Amino acid sequence: MDLIEREATPLRGFDAMIDLYIDLERQRKDEDYTPPDRWSASQLGYCMRRQFLRRKGVPETAPMDTTTLRRFQLGRLVERLVRSVYWRMGYGLAEEVHLIDEDLNVSGYVDLLASSTVNHDIPQEKESEWGPEWTEWIKKIRKQAEREFAGKLGEGNVGIEIKSTSSFAFKKFNTQGPSDHHMLQVGTYALIAERFPDQFSHPVDRWELLLVSKDDVKVLRYAVNEKWKERAQFRLASLNIMWEMGDMPKCECEGWMKNYCPYKEGDMCCEVAA
Numbered sequence: 001m002d003l004i005e006r007e008a009t010p011l012r013g014f015d016a017m018i019d020l021y022i023d024l025e026r027q028r029k030d031e032d033y034t035p036p037d038r039w040s041a042s043q044l045g046y047c048m049r050r051q052f053l054r055r056k057g058v059p060e061t062a063p064m065d066t067t068t069l070r071r072f073q074l075g076r077l078v079e080r081l082v083r084s085v086y087w088r089m090g091y092g093l094a095e096e097v098h099l100i101d102e103d104l105n106v107s108g109y110v111d112l113l114a115s116s117t118v119n120h121d122i123p124q125e126k127e128s129e130w131g132p133e134w135t136e137w138i139k140k141i142r143k144q145a146e147r148e149f150a151g152k153l154g155e156g157n158v159g160i161e162i163k164s165t166s167s168f169a170f171k172k173f174n175t176q177g178p179s180d181h182h183m184l185q186v187g188t189y190a191l192i193a194e195r196f197p198d199q200f201s202h203p204v205d206r207w208e209l210l211l212v213s214k215d216d217v218k219v220l221r222y223a224v225n226e227k228w229k230e231r232a233q234f235r236l237a238s239l240n241i242m243w244e245m246g247d248m249p250k251c252e253c254e255g256w257m258k259n260y261c262p263y264k265e266g267d268m269c270c271e272v273a274a
């Protein structure tokens with residue numbers, strides 16, 4: 001009985017600690033929040049009205065619950081893992097690249113820019129982060145990566161958006177293809193990069209969405225083609241015209257779009273005047 005007590009107490013304590021941490025982090029973000037002055041690439045595939053409300057600074061009626069925020073924390077860890085493998089194996093070129101298109105009024109952060117060939121130079125900041133022993137080991141594994149993957153990783157440099165997902169959704173994506181709003185996000189990056197390439201430290205030759213299963217780190221990759229750039233441009237043009245005219249976009253409530261919408265509760269969203 002004593003043994004059960006001793007084991008159970010710390011587990012409950014840590015569970016509560018994560019919840020408290022997530023709540024405090026959310027509180028901090030809420031306090032610092034200012035409505036964005038442009039559209040966000042990661043939101044472009046969502047309901048247009050939702051994007052309007054966010055840009056206008058309308059308070060959410062259904063903020064994310066703690067369980068969803070916990071999943072997001074896990075997702076960020078998975079993304080970090082993917083990025084760190086790219087960097088350590090010598091393919092990382094840049095990460096969290098902030099892109100802005102002032103004409104289209106949109107911005108976003110590109111998760112990773114990777115090369116298709118191994119880079120043996122180690123940036124000073126990475127060397128300081130890894131320390132001398134780790135850096136020596138990384139130099140060795142890069143040689144092995146070069147032998148194993150030479151000519152097998154496609155051409156040129158690739159801009160990558162990393163998304164993590166449950167194994168259930170992963171199976172669905174595997175048979176039905178990626179979701180439109182993920183592809184639209186990467187299409188938006190491709191569009192901005194084409195219009196303003198100087199925002200990158202290296203040229204970007206192609207774009208892809210990398211989907212990672214959170215349960216076993218299996219990966220699916222999808223190349224982003226012209227169609228997604230064109231769709232992103234069309235959607236941005238529509239948003240910009242409506243914003244300028246002060247026309248609230250029509251209600252697009254349906255399926256997942258509403259299920260994950262932070263304005264879904266109450267009847268406020270669809271009653272907000274333009």
Ligand code: SF4
Pocket residue numbers: 047048049050051053250251252253254257258261262263264269270
């Ligand atoms: S509640 Fe529906 S119409 Fe309103 S922002 Fe959300 S998805 Fe769009």
